[in-house]
Amino acid sequence: MKKLIVAVALIAASFMSKAEDIKVLSPDGKLQVTITQNDKGGVVYNVMYDSKIILEESPLGLITNESDFSKDLTLVRSDESKVEKSYTANRIKRSNVEYRANQIECTYETPKKERMTITMQVSNNDIALKYGLSMLPWAKRCIVEQELTGFNFPEYTTTFLTPQATPMIGWERTKPSYEEEYIADDKLSAPSKYGVGYTFPALFHVGENGWVLLMESGVSSLYCGSKLSEGDSEGIYTIAYPEPGENNGVGSHNPAIALPGETPWRTITVGSTLEPIVETTIPYDVVDPLYEPSKEYQFGRATWSWLEWQDGSINYGDQKTFIDLAADLDFEFVLVDNWWSRTIGKERIAELSEYAKSKGVGLCLWYNSNGYWSDAPQHPKNMMNTSVVRKKEMAWMQSVGIKGIKVDFFGGDKQETMQLYEDILSDANDYGLTVIFHGCTMPRGWEIMYPNYVGSEAVLASENLIFYQHFNDQEAYNACLHPFIRNSVGIMDFGPVLLNKFHSKSNKQGFQRKTTETFQLATAVLFHTPVQNFGITPNNLTEFPEYVIDFMRKVPTTWNETQFIDGYPGKYVVLARQNGDNWYVAAINAEKETKKVKVQLPMLAGQKVDMYYDNKKDRTPQLKQVTVSKSGEITLEIQPDGAVILKK
Numbered sequence: 001m002k003k004l005i006v007a008v009a010l011i012a013a014s015f016m017s018k019a020e021d022i023k024v025l026s027p028d029g030k031l032q033v034t035i036t037q038n039d040k041g042g043v044v045y046n047v048m049y050d051s052k053i054i055l056e057e058s059p060l061g062l063i064t065n066e067s068d069f070s071k072d073l074t075l076v077r078s079d080e081s082k083v084e085k086s087y088t089a090n091r092i093k094r095s096n097v098e099y100r101a102n103q104i105e106c107t108y109e110t111p112k113k114e115r116m117t118i119t120m121q122v123s124n125n126d127i128a129l130k131y132g133l134s135m136l137p138w139a140k141r142c143i144v145e146q147e148l149t150g151f152n153f154p155e156y157t158t159t160f161l162t163p164q165a166t167p168m169i170g171w172e173r174t175k176p177s178y179e180e181e182y183i184a185d186d187k188l189s190a191p192s193k194y195g196v197g198y199t200f201p202a203l204f205h206v207g208e209n210g211w212v213l214l215m216e217s218g219v220s221s222l223y224c225g226s227k228l229s230e231g232d233s234e235g236i237y238t239i240a241y242p243e244p245g246e247n248n249g250v251g252s253h254n255p256a257i258a259l260p261g262e263t264p265w266r267t268i269t270v271g272s273t274l275e276p277i278v279e280t281t282i283p284y285d286v287v288d289p290l291y292e293p294s295k296e297y298q299f300g301r302a303t304w305s306w307l308e309w310q311d312g313s314i315n316y317g318d319q320k321t322f323i324d325l326a327a328d329l330d331f332e333f334v335l336v337d338n339w340w341s342r343t344i345g346k347e348r349i350a351e352l353s354e355y356a357k358s359k360g361v362g363l364c365l366w367y368n369s370n371g372y373w374s375d376a377p378q379h380p381k382n383m384m385n386t387s388v389v390r391k392k393e394m395a396w397m398q399s400v401g402i403k404g405i406k407v408d409f410f411g412g413d414k415q416e417t418m419q420l421y422e423d424i425l426s427d428a429n430d431y432g433l434t435v436i437f438h439g440c441t442m443p444r445g446w447e448i449m450y451p452n453y454v455g456s457e458a459v460l461a462s463e464n465l466i467f468y469q470h471f472n473d474q475e476a477y478n479a480c481l482h483p484f485i486r487n488s489v490g491i492m493d494f495g496p497v498l499l500n501k502f503h504s505k506s507n508k509q510g511f512q513r514k515t516t517e518t519f520q521l522a523t524a525v526l527f528h529t530p531v532q533n534f535g536i537t538p539n540n541l542t543e544f545p546e547y548v549i550d551f552m553r554k555v556p557t558t559w560n561e562t563q564f565i566d567g568y569p570g571k572y573v574v575l576a577r578q579n580g581d582n583w584y585v586a587a588i589n590a591e592k593e594t595k596k597v598k599v600q601l602p603m604l605a606g607q608k609v610d611m612y613y614d615n616k617k618d619r620t621p622q623l624k625q626v627t628v629s630k631s632g633e634i635t636l637e638i639q640p641d642g643a644v645i646l647k648k
Contacts, residue, residue: 020036021035021036022035026122026124027102028124030049031122031123032047032048033122033127034046035104035106037073041073041074042061042071042073043060043061043069043118044059046058047127053209054270056152058151058236059150059236060129060149061116061147061149062144062147063145064133064142064143065143066136067133069108069110073110074108074110077105078107079105079107080102081102081105082100082103083100083101083103084099085099086098086099089284090530091491092491093562094279094559094560097284100123100124101121101128103120103121104120104122105120106120114134114136116131117132117134118131123282125276126268126269126276127269127270129265129266134259135260136259140259142257143252143254144257144263147263148238149239149266150236150237151214151268152234153212153237154206154207154235155235156188157188157204157206159185159186159190160185160186160202160481160484160485160570161183162180163197164176164194164196164197164199167247167411174375174439175411176199176246176411177409177440178199178442178458179457179459179464180193180199182478182481184477184481184570188231189233190231192230195230197229197240198230201442201488201489202228202485203485209272211270211274211276211277212270213268213269213280213485213488214268215283215444216265216444217264217284218265218445219445221421221423222261222418223255223418224415224417225413225414225417225418225441225444226242227239239266241253241255246373246411246412246413246414246417247373247411250416251414251416252415264444265287265445267286274484274564275564278484278562278575279562280488280489283489287449288448289450290450292451293451294429294430294452295432297434297451299558300530300531301331301534302332302335302364302531303322303326303331303534304534305319305336306338307462307533307535308498308503308504308535308537309505314339314343315344316344316351319334319336319340320355321538322334323361323363325538326359328541333364333403334361334363336349337366337406338368339379340365340380341379346400349400357401363401363403364403364406366406366407366408367381367383367405367406367407367408368381368384368407369407369408369410369439370409373409373410394430397431397433398431398432398433403433405436406435407424408438409439413441421437422450425452429450429452434452434454435453436454436457436531437456437457437458438493440456441456442486442489442490443456444490446490447491454491454529455491455492455493456490456491456493457493458492459482459487459494461494461495462494462495465498469512472513473514479515479573479590480569480573480590483564483575491530492527492529493529493532494523494529495533495534496520496523496532496534497534497552498520499520499537499548500535500540505537514641515643516621516642517621518614518622518643518645519588519614519641519643521612521621524551524555525555525577525584525585525586526575526588528577551612551647555584560578561576561578562576562578566587572590572591573587574587575587576603583603583609584645585604585646586643586645587636587638589641589642592640594639594640596636597635597638598635600631601632601634603632605628605629606627606628606629606630607628608625608648609628610625610646610647611625612643612646613639613643613644613645614642634646
């Protein structure tokens with residue numbers, strides 16, 4: 001991810017004393033942002049795509065404890081430029097990215113001569129905006145009390161949102177854990193479940209005018225994570241900060257910045273179809289690495305006993321079994337989950353690591369993030385929350401050959417929590433460890449910012465299939481949301497491919513899987529993260545045809561290209577990903593009837609491909625070879641709660 005070229009060409013600078021419309025167009029001319037001022041002297045903007053309304057007049061601005069940039073502003077400068085950036089990446093949906101945008105920097109002044117700059121970049125389907133604040137004669141720091149950035153949708157818009165949970169509720173008071181349910185095609189400004197707004201990312205369907213995905217990027221230790229407010233009666237959602245009670249009430253819910261300073265980027269992805277929504281790279285386009293990788297990190301697949309076998313499997317014998325399973329499957333890793341420090345111990349973990357190494361497998365370990373922000377009891381705890389203990393623990397891990405860590409149970413989005421995420425990542429890099437977060441917030445450009453970051457949960461993930469039948473009944477519906485929303489803007493550690501028919505070690509009791517085996521295989525392609533912790537268990541190797549297991553032996557976890565083919569959030573999705581010379585096309589169906597979808601696959605035109613599909617009668621996995629027409633057209637017949645996979 002290291003070839004970075006940024007060319008910024010200054011086009012014009014003009015000094016102004018009165019409000020006037022400033023228009024910024026995307027390079028292709030389809031996406032237009034107009035910035036102006038209202039009758040109170042506040043800054044507002046609107047968005048058009050292909051001459052259709054996307055966002056009506058929406059507010060911009062900040063209010064700090066030192067300055068008020070919400071009214072009585074004078075535009076004193078407007079600088080236009082072009083941004084050109086080429087980069088390579090090894091963990092996102094595309095390995096080579098060309099980013100082209102037109103940029104405007106508008107500087108506004110208050111009556112007291114305080115200055116705020118709004119920077120806006122407009123590429124063909126994306127808008128990114130941030131604020132910069134100048135140093136003040138009487139202050140070199142400030143607290144941002146309110147960000148006015150709003151999104152004013154037309155009244156016919158529908159929403160695909162997941163609510164932010166109130167602090168310190170749920171199991172062992174671990175929420176918000178970013179694992180709430182989505183409501184598809186809900187009415188605009190419908191109240192959220194908990195009344196404290198919505199978690200990023202947020203998807204909106206602006207009727208026949210198009211689609212919008214809202215997100216933020218570039219959040220580091222220098223700011224808090226944000227969310228969307230409740231929508232008001234006019235359909236306006238605004239940026240909102242963490243709740244005061246997050247992280248057990250410790251720390252500020254408002255960000256503090258040094259002056260001069262700036263906010264993270266707020267991003268708006270726009271398209272007349274869902275293709276730009278699924279394929280966007282905007283969270284990565286606007287950020288840069290914060291440090292160099294200490295080594296060349298390895299990605300790949302892992303076995304994970306805890307998912308189906310649960311806490312009882314965290315013992316030396318069962319972990320050795322899952323190391324053997326990983327070796328049999330040609331997987332790169334094994335994840336040893338919670339309680340290992342009590343049930344196995346460090347000395348025997350070192351033995352397991354050596355045994356795994358002899359099998360060509362790397363060991364990864366679970367940790368509790370906890371200091372004071374929840375009652376989650378799992379050990380090892382109080383290891384990741386303080387630097388002295390954390391570095392000592394990481395030095396031990398490095399000495400016994402541990403490859404990565406999974407850190408769980410974070411409790412909010414305050415600036416102090418963002419500092420903890422960054423400290424864990426930075427320290428882990430010093431000791432050559434990759435990091436996955438669970439019970440955590442969304443990544444916000446972290447795939448580029450932190451070279452050893454390999455995933456976050458931040459989704460209603462597979463563990464809920466073990467705990468509740470409801471989520472098994474809803475599995476296909478939820479899976480048909482994630483490629484459009486959660487996984488579109490950040491790698492997602494879901495823990496897919498659960499082949500047991502019943503979620504238990506015996507595979508004879510527990511909650512029942514409703515989706516097909518082919519569906520489960522398809523999630524290995526649909527759900528993207530560079531280190532995939534799969535739910536396969538030893539019994540699966542003998543329960544299914546060899547071609548099912550062989551698929552998992554070969555499925556990659558990193559991709560050179562991702563293309564949206566067809567679909568609708570919550571109903572069905574067809575997605576294509578490329579790794580090297582190989583293409584995988586995964587199609588799943590959440591509706592109650594068989595779905596026949598005619599799709600265009602030019603990358604497979606005229607070629608023979610392997611087709612994995614479901615038997616209509618007994619839903620068992622099937623494999624055959626088919627030839628895609630010379631035009632690239634093929635009809636996929638997808639069973640309810642089932643899937644079709646094409647592999648070349």
